[in-house]
Amino acid sequence: MPHLQSPLTRKLSAFVALSGTDLDLLARFHQRRRTFLSGHALIHEGQTNSAAFILAEGWACSYKMLPDGGRQIVDFQLPGDFLGLRSILFRTSDHGVEAITRIEASEVLASDILDAFARAPRLATAVLWAASRDEAMVVEHLVNLGRRSADERMGHFLLELGARLKLVGVGDQTGFDCPLTQYHLADALGLSAVHVNRVLRQLREEGLLTFQKGRVTFDDFARLRERVGFDTSYLDQEGPLLR
Structure with missing residues (x-):
């Protein structure tokens, strides 16, 4: 059945080995x-x-608007995310x-979630784990904005996106398709679009990563990870802890 391989199922299965009852209830979410x-x-x-949604296909972003019309992107949502x-x-x-791209998303009401939790x-x-993981990513983004240099910020963020996509079967260690513009990255990383362009060029010239024609390619994955200090432990996706 389609829901057995849905991005949400793949994501939650990274923490909990889901039972047949769990899978049936997840199907109702869709x-x-x-x-x-x-x-x-x-x-x-x-x-x-408001209702909540589960993203099945495409990319979205969550953001805060400032009084002067500026926007801070808090995070990008990928398939399998709430x-x-x-x-x-x-x-x-x-x-x-x-929505950043055309997306498919399932509307979820509070009653759906509370009923599933009771049953x-x-x-x-597993859903609490997913929410806690999102919080851990926000903490890492705060470190990005406050303490990492622009090139470290960019490399770390793109590696994180790659790891998140790999979890749901969309990307791999070589890279991933990415619909984000330099303006999206600027709003997420606290940089100007001009600075984003400069940083991407620097990383490309160093042979670390390339972002061209809608695809991020990790040209030297190991060296990039070491350069920006990327440690996947905060993503907690190395395999189910509960079986």
Whole structure:
């Protein structure tokens, strides 16, 4: 069945060996599947009574808007990720979510999640792991913005995206297809678009990575990891801990 190989199933299975009951409940999460075009805002900052979504295909981003119209991208969402999970638990959404590409996502209500948690504690544990992993990535992004140089920031972030995509069967150690523009990277990494271009050129000239024509290629994966201090332990995706 399609849900057995869905990105969400693959992702949660990295932590918990899911039972038949768990898989049946996960299948219910995909009943209200919808398609959104690039640029569509699925969730608005300040919105009340929001739904959450599970991303099945495509890329999205979560962001905060500043009073002067500037935007800080908090993270990019990939297949298997929840979109706006906090939005169904908080009274008011604290961030916006926008489709970067054409996406397919399943709408999930608070009642769906709470019912699944009541029926399947192991599944609840897996979703808690996914939320905790997202928090660990935000911590790493704070270190990126506050302490890493621009080239370290870029290399670390692209390696993280590659590791996340590999988990759901989309990318591998050689690289991944990437729809992000230099403006997306600028808004996520606290750089100007001009600086992004300069940093990417520097990394390419050093033979570490190339980002051209919508694809990130790791030209020297091991040396890039060492150069930017990338350690995958915070992603916690080396295999199920609970069986």
